[in-house]
Amino acid sequence: MNTKCCAACGQKFEPNPHSPRQAYCSNPTCQRTRKRRWHKEKLLHDPDYVDNQARAQQAWCSRNVDYWRNYRGEHPDYVEQNREKQRSRNAKKRGKLIATMDVPNSQNNMPELRSGLYQISPVPVSMIAKMDLWIVEIRVLSRASMPHPSL
Template identity: 35%
Template sequence: MKKRYCFNCGKELVPPFRNPNQQYCNARECQNARRRLSQKKKMISDPDYKANQKQARTTWCERNPDYYKIYRQKNKDYTERNRILQRERNKRRRASIKPADACPVAKKDAFETINAINSGKYKLIPISDNDPMIAKMDAFIVQLVVINDNSN
């Protein structure tokens, strides 16, 4: 008989198996890993299940509005560690952004050549005067038509 190993911890599975396709041992941590993976797959494959989970999470948050505030107060070391790690992630992200890419909403030199413009419908998005880095949400649909002047 071929030996089988737990997908989570790697320990050898001990027969007899109730389920011939058993892939996880009976350790609590491994069973939790199995359930997490099962739920993740279900969230991807079943839109009704995903919507129900989102609604349940929203309802729970509405019933427990101070939960995260209290949790952070009770777990100061954990909270501080997360803040430090987030600052490091933010620094790495900022360092990886090239100066030309500093504007996250619109590219400065969008058209390298005039031939890059094609006829068609486009969204025209006004940019705020106060903050040129952020585009406004309201957009106009415009029709652009390229006119070639081949008389040269």
């Protein structure tokens, strides 16, 4: 039997009779080394291979995008779960935001708001800036405890 020296591990091995030029033993690590070296060599000296690799990569990426898009379409539970998680993250964020804001209440200098007739008027847009909120001004016209003069 003609034995060879593995190009990776240096151990003696018997090449497969169908591939007498085999330079690496069948050890998986050595086979990975062989593939890696082959790939490197190709990248260095074969522009067609480089081009193919780039195309394959691109194709894989677009397949992957489709894969996730389809996955979401076919797994509404997964989507709903993620939405739930995002909602609780948002709620936590909101909770922090409110905690750090000085929330006015009747103990501060805010006048006590009673039930009654209120006038609601718009605030100029420039004052709202880019806030994603409705801001209304509430002006007390009459209080339930005080009869309105015109009534």
